[in-house]
Amino acid sequence: MNYEPVIGLEVHVQLLTQSKLFCGCSTKFGEEPNKNTCPVCLGWPGSLPVLNEEALKLALKVGLALNCEISGRLKFDRKNYFYPDLPKAYQISQYDNPVNGKGWLEIEYKPNKAVILSPDAEASKMENPEAQGDSQKVQDDKKMITKKIGITRAHLEEDAGKLLHEGIAAASLVDYNRAGTPLLEIVSEPDLRSPEEAYAYLTSLKAILQYLEVSDCNMEEGSLRCDANVSIRKAGESKFGTKAEIKNMNSFKAVQKAIQYEIKRQTDLLESHERVIQETRLWNETKGQTFTMRSKEEAHDYRYFPEPDLVPFSISKETVEGIRKDLPELPVQRVDRFIKNYSLSDYDALVLVQDKQLANYFETAVAEKANPKLASNWIQSELLALVNSNKHTVETLPKFFPATYLAELLGLIENQTISGKIAKDVVAISYESGKSPGTVVKEKSLEQVTDTKLLESAADKIIAAHPKSVADFKAGKRQALGFLVGQLMKETQGKANPKLANEILVRKLS
Amino acid sequence: MSFEIEKIAGLARLHLKPEEAAKLKNDLEAILGYVKKLETLDTQNVSPTSHVLEIENVFRPDQVNPSQVRDEVLKHAPGREGNFFKVPKVVDK
Amino acid sequence: MTGSSIKAEKGNTPLHQLTFKEAIDYSKKEGNKTLFDALISRAESLNPRLNAFLRFNKSDSPPHPSPVTGPLAGVPISIKDNICIRGLETTCASKILAGHVPPYDATVIEKLKTAGATLFSQCNMDEFAFGSSNESSAFGPVKNPWDIERVPGGSSGGSAAAVAADMTYAALGSDTGGSIRQPAAFCGIVGLKPTYGRISRYGLIAFGSSFDQIGPLTKTVEDCAILMNILAGHDSRDSTSAPNPVPDYTKALTQQIKGLKIGLPKEYFVEGMDKEVEKSVRDAAEIFKKLGAEIKPVSLPHTEYSVAVYYIVAVAEASSNLGRFDGVEFGFRVPAKDLKEMYFETRSQGFGAEAKRRILLGTFVLSAGYYEAYYLKGQKVRTLIREDFTQAFKEVDLILSPTAPTPPFKIGEKSSDPLAMYLSDIFTIPVNLAGIPAMSLPCGFTKSGLPIGMQLMAKPFDEETIFRAGHAFEQETGYYKQKPKL
Known part of the structure; x- marks a missing residue:
């Protein structure tokens, strides 16, 4: 049976503002725990949010670069859930009037070989070994595939704090430095059909974000995070299968591997007539597998409603056009x-x-x-x-x-x-x-030797030293010439002009 | 209507004793019964009010304004370790 | 300016009985130490009976009156316990905030400090401002100074009772559905709920964010205007703070109301309301007429839906606002073996019954499958109620109504029937739904000597007209001079 993977990606990027989304605390990474906090980002009773204008501007830049519909009317909503990293027990996010609506992004890649971007040094090395040296030519023979991937939306929201579990007995520690950092959540349509396409999507998106200078896109520091929704369906079918949401990938490479694993897992399930369960799964990098998050005691019910502490926003056409004009x-x-x-x-x-x-x-x-x-x-x-x-x-x-x-x-x-x-x-x-x-x-005196006299005397020396190869060549064995040229190069510490060396040897032997 | 008290209490992170749950369920059903009167109003062409003020576009400039409340806040925290807030282990069960 | 301030200058009035204005004038001449001492001894003798203050500067802890500076000249003032004061425990009268010490001052507190007020005490209230009787305080009910068997109203019951009992010169309260006006009415004092956005909410521990407003509870309309001059104004820390310029409210105290059009909404005078209350308010209308105002009938047709809308939208906001009380960062925590147990135990033991009721109700109306039928519907009907007022204010400058349908009721009388309790806010809630300003001020007494309050409502940001009419009425009737016998 042939199955087709259906993949959608949710990417969270931290926007490069000086201060947080709703308060004046610094967004600087790597500070002492809880140093960059105030009553607002700690969710202290009585505190109130006020929107950072720059964050909205950066979000709009991304929207324009991703060809998003920008209605100019936006509001914020509360997403309610309990978790210690969420100080107010709700996240200020956007539900039905996001800053950026539907858009698209073009990806280009070679089949079975996504183009690798070099900033992620490790990924580059692993992904594209042939990109080194002459094998480049092999790649050029393959045709590039171009595909338009839909963007569902790109909305603003605040980041949560950080919870540390490791090494502490019976307790978890909370650091709210990150809480309130502006995030843009970019949601793709389920338009991706392979791990390679997902990889190409991420690299394209990252490139755009870097060109716009709106984010560091540093996955290690968490300024870019990616979750994947993966399902499979029988080839030719139009209905989507049951999806699993995959989290906890720390590099684009990991996203690709996790999706690969997940496709195989789901295919095996269907092949053995089992059902795929809708659930959240965590990628384990060391084991190279996804694991189900231990079951939640209840279904999510985020009880979204309009954030009463923020007023609505309207962005004029002129503002949008002004930002568009300034796009790099x-x-x-x-x-x-x-x-x-x-x-x-x-x-x-x-x-x-x-x-x-x-x-x-x-x-x-x-x-x-x-x-x-x-x-x-x-x-x-x-x-x-x-x-x-x-x-x-x-x-x-x-x-x-x-x-x-x-x-x-x-x-x-x-x-x-x-x-x-x-x-x-x-x-x-x-x-x-x-x-x-x-x-x-x-x-290092590495200049090429193009002195014919020097090369001729070296060639005579080589011919004298390797009578068997000379005989072979004369008997019609062409590869013997290669050996002799090699010896000549060696004699000159590689400095001989290879073309000249070849010519001289051929002339002397014929 | 029947109020699913267990489910709602779970969402709200409240654990109710049986007699407490019974009383609250009664109260809430009475209130929701009363609230039903809104159904008699035709609001098809009415837009909802989220804000009574007609103001919009309230921003702050992107400026760092350190507050330095950490020590004061941690001093009164119900659980702390060093400069962290401390909570019982997060267990998903 | 007023007759009473002359008396104060002559020294005929016991110091605790001074109005806020008189206390300021006194303090400017004599200093504030004696004012402070007078209130401490008053509070020490009365608070055990009334329970109006959760905390106040007692005589055994050295008081620190502010220097006599600024327009408020160091005069003591009291603060409802849901307004954050840096370094002082602030609990919202809830067990769950026991030990909670805010690391910052609310904007109104900053303003009061800058204006030279001395923060004297923190007032009892219904837990998280959930209530109309002050019975839901985790620290015991407040008693009505006019009859300690009766409730002082709520939720700002401690603030109202303290002002009425001369335990303080003025107090701040907060009003989400009547929480300043109804206790002001029950205690025979003046209470103003300003236009939504007029006073910064920064530092007010939220109940219903799109309804909440801080406001003064005072002995006179003039005192209220003096405080509004300090409190009102734009705050860059509150996105919902209005940029409208702030007038000098004391300039509105002209006693001139000739030609003012005052509406009587027919929906507020219905079968079943207390006869004495109805008569007092109708008498008040006659007094306004005598003073030169024109009385006109108006209609606010959607009034009967107000309570239903309020108990959907406000509690929805409340359920979300109260999520943060989970034992993680501040306040009360029940030690537990894991996080889940800590959440459930902390919240179950920390919140009182009314808080739980509202959290559950609010959680329900926002939950999947019910949002549209309840929350969205409520928001739409809220629009209809706002439009009622917009229409009515095309015809009149002010709307006059009773503040509450009854005089103060007995402690325990309604506490077992939440719906009956909720319905007692029927006249104050529409004002918060529409975001308009409204004041409650005394308009008479029942035969048994309980105060009755009337409500003056105005267009958004037209507090001045309320002050003008309120002051004229007050000077004409002198009800504010009557004191409870304690």
């Missing part, structure tokens, strides 16, 4: 520009653009006269590999290997001062030492 270049526009201006492939443009810093790095190098196609290849292969193997991030790449170095390096290759192979060593040394590629080449 978004990833989709930048991809188009990269393809058009730099003749990059769709895939290369996407990989670069989906990480804003990487794209900026690329453009800086190009501005320094680097060849765009080469720059793109070198960034995606050698440079990202170095970033990953050093457990660095793209953010710090310019510190270790500035874009001007890349331009310089590519210049050295183009004017044949060094070979591509030597260039790889130069990059590594340069990245490690901070010295410019030109300096490294000079200090």
Whole structure:
């Protein structure tokens, strides 16, 4: 039996405001417990909320970038439930008049291979091993798939505090520093059909949020969180199956793996004629499985009603248009520009653009006269590999290997001062030492040997030393030439111009 | 109407003794019976009132304004450990 | 300005009997120490009988009267126990807030302090302001100073009784469905529920957030105006605070009401209401006529639905507002083996019966499957009730009605029948549903000597007209001069 997965994602992002959504406390991460609190975010009796104007503005930016309907009328509602991290026993959220209504987001990916964004170094490495080196060409052969994913809504709400369970006997500890931080909950339609699409959706969304500069999107610090609703149905059926809500994923990679696991779990259930139960399940990263949250004693009944402590808001068309006008270049526009201006492939443009810093790095190098196609290849292969193997991030790449170095390096290759192979060593040394590629080449005397006389005498030496290979070649074994070229390269410490070395050997042997 | 007192008390995190529950159920059924009189009014074209004031767009600027209430608040907290509030273990049962 | 203030200057009045205005004038000349001492000795002798104060500066704890500065000149004032005062226990007369010490001052407290008032005592009330009789206080009922067998009204019963018994010069209360006006009526004093949004709610422990207003309870209309000058105004910490400019309310005390149009709503004079109450209010209308006002019949056709709307919408808000009393951060907590048990035990032991009743009712009307039939319906009928007032105020400047359908009833008389208790707020609730201002002031006494109050309602933000008419009536009748025999 063939099953089709149906996936919807709920993404919570912390908005980059100085102060909290309804009070003047700082949103700074990593402070002493309960330092950033006041009567309002502690839910102290008698305290009242007042909306942070900037938070609404950031929310609208996202809405515009996600093509959302913006009615201009919005209000807040209370979502009532008891939990120690929720100081008022209700969360101020938005129920029926969200700031941003229906919209959409375009994802682009290669089948069975979502485009990987590099900021998440680990994910990049795991997801895209072939992106390194020449295997890039293999990818280019595959066609990119473009798909529009519906956005149900993107609404503002306040974050909860943090509950610590570990290591404390018979008690839990509560830190309300995070309570009241502005969150935007972005809910997708159940339009995603594979873990790869979910991954592509998250990377696209994250790129947009980073271009807008509305969020850090740091999953480790919790400034971006993602829950997945997963169900499966028989291929061709239009009715949705029973869904499970999956929580507790700490990276995009984990989201992808959790969905993968969940699809398999649900498929196995249906195959053995069992039912999928509607429930919330937690992803366990170590075990690589989802587990049911211990059953709730009651069904959720959040008793939403309009928040009486906040007045309604109306946003004029002029305000919305003003924000629209100030929107920065978004990833989709930048991809188009990269393809058009730099003749990059769709895939290369996407990989670069989906990480804003990487794209900026690329453009800086190009501005320094680097060849765009080469720059793109070198960034995606050698440079990202170095970033990953050093457990660095793209953010710090310019510190270790500035874009001007890349331009310089590519210049050295183009004017044949060094070979591509030597260039790889130069990059590594340069990245490690901070010295410019030109300096490294000079200090280590890595200039390519193009001196024909020198190469000819080296070739004579090799021919004399390997009579068997010479005989093989003359007997028609072409691969013997490869061996001899290799020996010649070795003799010159890899500095021989490979093309020249080849030519000289062939001439001498024929 | 019959008031599902157990369910509602659960939502409200109230544990009622049997005689207390019986009395409250009675009271609430009487009140809800009284409230039924609203059904006689046609409100199809009436918009609901959430706010009596006609004001909107009340904002605060995005400025940090530290309050430094932590020590005062923790001093009177029913449970604390260091700078944390402390509650009995969260057990989902 | 008034006859009585001259008397005070002559020193004929015992100090505790001074009006707020007289006390301010006195304090400016003589200092506030003697005023303070007078109230302490009054409170020490009367509070054991009336139970009006939960806490006050007793003579054995050194009192700290504020210096004689600002417009209020250090005069003592009393605060209902649901208004947060930094560093002082504030309980809403509930066990669940025992030991709760707010880390901040309510905006009104800041304003009073800035104006130079001395915070003298914290007043008993119905638990979380849930009640019309003060019987639901976790710290025992308040007694009516006019007859200690009777209730002082509620929920601001402690504030009203204290002012009526000359235990304080003025008090703050809060009014969600009549909680300032009905106790003012039952205790024979003046109580104003200002327009919703006129006084900041920041620091008022919420009951029904879209109804609640803080307001003064005073001996005279003038005292009320003096306090309104201090309390009213926009507060950036309260999103529902109105930006309208604040007039000088004392300027409205002109005694000139010629040409004022006062409406008598026919729905407020119905079969079954107390005859003495009805007669007093109709007599009051005649007095207004004599003073030059025009009396007109008006109609507020949806009045009979008010109580039903209120007991849906206000309790829904209350059920949510009271969720935070769960033993996690403040107040009372029952030690428990796990979180769930702590929640249930803390709330079950911490809340009194009326609080539980309202929490359950509010939880129910918001719960899945009932929201539209109850909460949404209630909000819609609320619109109809607001429109009633909008229409009526096209024809009149003020609406006059009884404050309560009966004089003060006996303690215990209605406590077993919540619905009967709720219905006793039928005349005050519509005002909160519409958000308009209304004042209760004395309009006579029953044969047995119990005070009767009348209510003056006005358009939103037109407290001035209430002050104008109220003051004229008060000066004409002098009811405020009568004191309970204690």
